Amino acid sequence: MFDMRDRALLLGGWNLRKAVELAIVIEDMGAERYRRLSRKWEATENLRALFAKLADEELGHCEGARALLDEAAAHRSDPASELDEDCLKAIAHDHLFAEDGGALGGIESLAGEQQVLEKILKFENATLHFYRGLRDVLGPSSTLDRMIAEEKRHAVEIMRAMGER
Numbered sequence: 001m002f003d004m005r006d007r008a009l010l011l012g013g014w015n016l017r018k019a020v021e022l023a024i025v026i027e028d029m030g031a032e033r034y035r036r037l038s039r040k041w042e043a044t045e046n047l048r049a050l051f052a053k054l055a056d057e058e059l060g061h062c063e064g065a066r067a068l069l070d071e072a073a074a075h076r077s078d079p080a081s082e083l084d085e086d087c088l089k090a091i092a093h094d095h096l097f098a099e100d101g102g103a104l105g106g107i108e109s110l111a112g113e114q115q116v117l118e119k120i121l122k123f124e125n126a127t128l129h130f131y132r133g134l135r136d137v138l139g140p141s142s143t144l145d146r147m148i149a150e151e152k153r154h155a156v157e158i159m160r161a162m163g164e165r
Contacts, residue, residue, distance in 0.1 A: 016072045016137055019089075023065040023134065026127055031058035033123075036108060037116065047113060050161055054120075054154060064147045068134075071141055091130050117162045124154045 034055035041047040107119045128151040135144050 017069065019134055019137065020065060020068045020072045023068065023130070024062055026130070027058050027061040027065055030123065030127070031055045031062065033107065034058060034120075037120075040108070041113075041116075044113065046161065047116075050157065054157075057150060057154070061147050061150065064143050067143050068138070068141065071138060071143070087133055087136075091126075091133050114162065117158055121155060121158045121162070124151055124158060127151050128155065 032055075034051045038048050038051035038055060041051060107116060110116050110119060128148065131144060131148050131151060135141065135148065138144060
């Protein structure tokens with residue numbers, strides 16, 4: 001799922017900028033995975049359309065995350081936020097870099113629609129959890145609030161697709 005360069009974002013010297021850089025990696029990786037899933041499930045119109053839409057929206061989130069780099073640069077850390085920063089690192093480690101490949105690990109080998117939808121729901125929820133943690137560290141951000149709202153909508157759309165089975 002992630003390469004060694006991406007994993008290095010979690011090692012040593014963790015800071016808010018690295019967290020935002022990781023958000024860019026997460027969104028870019030999500031867009032690529034959704035593009036692949038759209039091609040794999042092209043014969044199932046509702047899944048193809050869902051994955052294509054999610055891929056496009058994840059690219060928009062990449063741009064939003066890039067805009068957060070400026071906010072991260074202007075952020076002044078205080079001792080109270082150190083716990084939130086460490087928690088953010090733990091969220092990324094557990095949900096995105098876990099030994100089993102994280103939230104999307106092995107998704108391309110799944111044959112069942114329901115299994116794929118459950119896996120992407122876990123990814124979207126992990127991303128949502130990560131962004132809420134990022135907001136705890138960064139503070140108010142209209143860019144981040146928009147991204148959080150869109151990730152919530154993704155989870156709802158996936159749940160609706162799961163109900164269609």
